[in-house]
Amino acid sequence: MKKIFLYFLTISLFTFCKKQEADTIVINSNTYTVNNSFDNAEAFAIKDGKFIAVGSKDDIQKNYTSSNVIDAKNQTIVPGLIDAHCHFFGLGMQQQKVNLRGTKSYDEVLQKLLDFQKEKGATFITGRGWDQNDWKVKEFPTKEKLDQLFPTIPVAVIRVDGHALLVNEAALKYSGLSSTNFPKSVTGGEFHQKNGKLTGVLIDAAMDYIKTPDSSKKEVIQGLLDAQKISFSYGLTTVDDAGLDRNVIELIDSLQQEGKLKMRIYAMVSGDKQEQIDYYINKGKLKTDRLNVRSFKVYGDGALGSRGAAMRKSYSDRENHFGALIYSPERYQEIAKQIAASDFQMNTHAIGDSANTWLLKTYKDVLKDTKNRRWRIEHAQIITEDDFDKFDNIIPSVQPTHATSDMYWAEDRVGNERIKGAYAYKRLLNTYGKIALGTDFPVEQVNPFLTFYAATIRKDINNYPENGFQMENALTREETLKGMTIWAAYSNFEENEKGSIEVGKFADFVILNQDIMQVKGSKIPKTKAISTYLNGEKVF
Secondary structure, three states: HHHHHHHHHHHHHHHOOOOOOOEEEEEEEEOOOOOOOEEEEEEEEEEOOOEEEEEEEEHHHHHOOOOEEOOOOOEEEOOOEEEEEEOOOHHHHHOOEEEEEOOOOOOHHHHHHHHHHHHHHHOOEEEEEEEEHOOEEEEEOOHHHHHHHHOOOOOEEEEOOEOOOOOOOHHHOOOOOOOOOOOOOOOOOEEEEOOOOOEEEEEEEEHHHOOOOOOOOOHHHHHHHHHHHHHHOOOOEEEEEEOHHHHHHHHHHHHHHHHOOOOOOEEEEEEOHHHHHHHHHHHOEEEOOOEOOOOOOOOOOOOOOOOOOOOOEEEEOOOOOOOOOOOOOOHHHHHHHHHHOOOOOOEEOOHHHHHHHHHHHHHHHHHHHOOOOOOOOEEEOOOOOOHHHHOOOOEEOHHHHHHHHHHOOEEEEEHHHHHEOOHHHHHHHHHHHHHHHOOHHHHHHHOOOHEEEEEHHOOOOOOOOOOOHHHOOOOHHHHHHEEEEOHHHHHOOOOOOOOOOOOEEEEOEEEOOOOOOOOOOHHHHHEEEEEEOOOOOOOO
């Protein structure tokens, strides 16, 4: 009997002392776990794509062994970054078109179009990125020069915010229109005119009248892969794509199932087509480890830069102009009621104070006392004093670089009183208790470290303004990192599987070149992702 007891004691001690095999161990790190206590860790272990232990170097090495040990050499590690509002598919497709970001004049735009056509031999030129607010002459362009340079080749290029389109006569003709033959009015949009003729600029819903050739499946796949490569290079491991059609979602799913597309995608179904709303509500939520389809993206109004944002009072720099809702108030009620009766989330673009007022009211009316629906207002850009408290159960999903991109001219648009309720991220956070942060790329740059800088320092990279833009609404660094990780995951109903470095969650993390939580504020934009890991696999 004594021998049997000693045998089992020996086996028990052997089992107790035996180290557990891990696929990967990371040691000597400055890891911000972003757990509930916002703890730091020196090391962690990964098995089967998930974190299985997080703690000190001694504890991890005492209890785990692996043939793949990464010495982080005291570099900073954060959870895989989540962009809570972007256009991942749009970024990819932009890589296949002319890029007009950063152009400083209309003449520079025209030259880029000429260079693109010469290089690609395009028979229809499309692209994105121009912004007249960056030009010396801050007025919308007109199409006369486009018509001269491209008399037979259609040109249709989108403003940086996606809410205005510049076209030439050939593009109008391709779409069955002309400078003198076009709808005289359009709900939720505008045809810019001069002396009764189109200038070439179309706003919001008017853009839908322009037809462009469909991209080939090969181009779409390449676009998705290009967007993934860019996103991984900035430490992004999850992207919330704000407005996807069914065919793109199904292609994404198939590419992910084949292992060709690894990026995790929270897909907001475009709610501009009733048949898509009906299809997904009838189908129900779709959830895999890499794809989550459980929300609809709806447009409330246009953009501030193109004066399409719906305002309660006239624009300060354009008398008797108020912008417009994209749909009628009744239509928003219909959409919201249908979504409220399902398990889906509603995420609505709202820039102007009128749009925010109406959408908040609509949300409150249809949700009533239901809990944990996590409906979101995307942008929540200009809020009236009476509307801030209505975010008590509505998630604000904002993009901090919008504040530092718009700050040069935003007050001209809305005046010195309304600007006080604009880009008010701290107030929104204090009301809801969480805030989801994104970039809205390719409207803004993909770089999430510029998001971090804009949220905390509220300056441009040239240190303007000296004291920061409306610093009373700056976020702390801890709040900002949460907004880019665990709070963004929460806004996607995914906080139990990602957003922090904790046992049981996906092993998504980023190694940085500097400590973004401690480095001098002016150096934040110089932060880079050295390596990006998804499921414990190095993807950049």
